[in-house]
Amino acid sequence: MDHPLPARVLDTCRRHDLLRPHESVLIAVSGGQDSCAMLAVLSALRSHWDLTLHAAHFHHGLLDEADADAEFVTLICERFDVPVRIERGDVGGDARRMHRNIHEAARTARNGFLRRAAAEIGADVIALAHTGDDRVETILQNLFRGTGLAGLCAMPPREGDLVRPMLDATRTMTGSYCRAAGIVPRRDVSNRSLRYTRTRMRAELLPYVEAHINPRARQAVLRMAELLTEDHAHLEQEASQAFERHVRSSRQGGYRIPCDEMELLPPALRTRVLRQMIGAVAGSDADVTADDVRQILAWAEARACANRQMASGVTVTVGDDVTVAASSWPETPMLPPRELPVPGCVSIPELGVHYCAEELTLSQPPMSVHAEAVVLPSDAVSPPLTIRGVHAGDRIRPLGMSGSKSVADHLRDAHVGSQDRRRFTLLADARGVLWLPGVCVDERARIASVPCRALLVRRSVQPAED
Known part of the structure; x- marks a missing residue:
């Protein structure tokens, strides 16, 4: 099929380093035209990067059409030979419990599901189907709320392990691609209701601005966002350095x-x-x-x-x-280090985690870093291996990065809150941190050549003991 969308997505991924060879990708699929187009395009590009694709769909349990949406997603994932995970939530109940509106509760529940699914399958990235139109609407909404710099460059191509391959595409482009591919996507009736600010902006404000002020208004907003992104990134880096210099742990x-x-x-x-x-x-x-x-x-x-x-x-x-x-803290003591024998296992029943290590000979580099397992070249490890909690001053140099970064920053970027961080376990050796499960692995895990002797460390999670 001769259509410009795959080339546009390929270019976006290359320019922003969104996808890399041999990665595992979790695709968020709602059943709408943008996510269906992304599913089809990434399936077509799968062999280009030797990607492993998985899909995830969150059933909000709000609309009468939700069951049909989930069934449709199952069928279209079968068409493109992509395994799919579907989870049903109680967004209405969540909204009442959290005293939030339905949209905020739905976003929180959906994001939590995507995080869990990504960790379970060992996904390197989570692909979201936001287009350039979505980004424009988000930025304008932020502008009218009186946002700061971060809001004016919202929805970037990459946020940690969240990637947006469709960000240089338009809604018109995804619609035409679906038609050309014979895909009839699901329609969200709420997207046509003028009760919502975003819909009114899409249907009334932007067409007026393009007709009477600037016919390329959307492109202008996106250009502004790109310019401000560099300034915002610099200030965030300066703030992170100030955080390390001035902020201490409290009692x-x-x-x-x-x-x-x-x-x-x-x-x-x-x-x-x-x-x-x-x-x-x-x-x-x-x-x-x-x-x-x-x-x-x-x-x-x-x-x-x-x-x-x-x-x-x-x-x-x-x-x-x-x-x-x-506001409230679990009564969890600081985890004392537990030595991990090689070969052997160690359990921490009060936290519900279990680690095992074994030696092996690698004949080829591992395909990707799994959220629940890591492979380390034996000559890069300085025994003993220990399983422990996060200590003040811990740093790690993530695989592929030129410099080190504090573990606290990595956990903060991965949205691990303090209550979870108090229960977080990592793998370390005599030289420092080797692996933050589900977050990143140290540069020392790089396999320089094969065959080589290596250590395989696996983590499994079970219900914690009361």
Whole structure:
């Protein structure tokens, strides 16, 4: 089929390093035209990168059409020979329990499902079908809410292990590709309701702007986002470095920064460091508002004794320090290191994890890094191997990266909140951290040549003991 979409997706993936040879990809498939087009295109490109494809569909349990949507996704995945996982949620119940609107609860439930599915199958990346039109609408929504720099370059091609191969495509392009491929996608009736801001923007605002102000308004918004992305990335890097210099662990299990040191930071870094502290505890700073940040920084400047309960379940307390901690903490002691014999196994029943190690001879490099297993060249390991929790100052140089980064930053980027981080286990040796299961592996795992002697370490998760 002669259509420009596959070439557009291939170019996007190359320019932004979204997919690499031999990777395992989890494709989020809703059944709509964008995700169906992405499924078809990645299936066509599968042999180009020798990719292993899996699909995932979340049944929200909200609309009458949801059962038919799930059935359709099953059939189209069969057509393209892609195994699919489907999970049904109770989004209405989640919304009531979390005191959130339906859209926020659905997004949280869907993202959680995708994370679990990716970890279970060992996916390297999760592919989302957002198009350039989606990005424009998101940026404009953020603009009208009074966003900062991050909101003006929202929905980038890559966010950690989330990739958006369709971001340089348009909704018109995905629709024409589906028609050419004989795909009749499902229709979400809510996408046509003018009750929703995004739909009204799509149906009324953008056509008006293109007709009366700038016929290439969408391209202009995307160009602005690309320009601002570089500035935003630089400031985030500066904030991460300031976080390492000034932020300490608190006795409450969270993080603190002295107000005197906070004041020494430029305003642009103060807000970002505060957001990173909250994100490190909550797993994400998505619920932090500009009003939250302004109020907390004003208290810090005045040395006011005050606290603020955040929507994400953390409390920020201000006195001589700004302290961020979870509102409630599990009574989990610091995990003492457990030596992992080779060959042999070690169990940590109170956390529900089990590790095993064995020696083997590799005749070819491993295809990809699995979330629950890692292969290490024997000559790169300095015994003893230990299974332990996260320690202050831990760093890791991820495979393929030129420099090291703190383990805390990696877990924060992977949306591992402080409560989960207190129960997180990693693999280390005498020289440092080797593997963060489900997150990344150290550069020392690189297989320089084969055949070679290697260690295979597997992790399995079972229900924790009470």
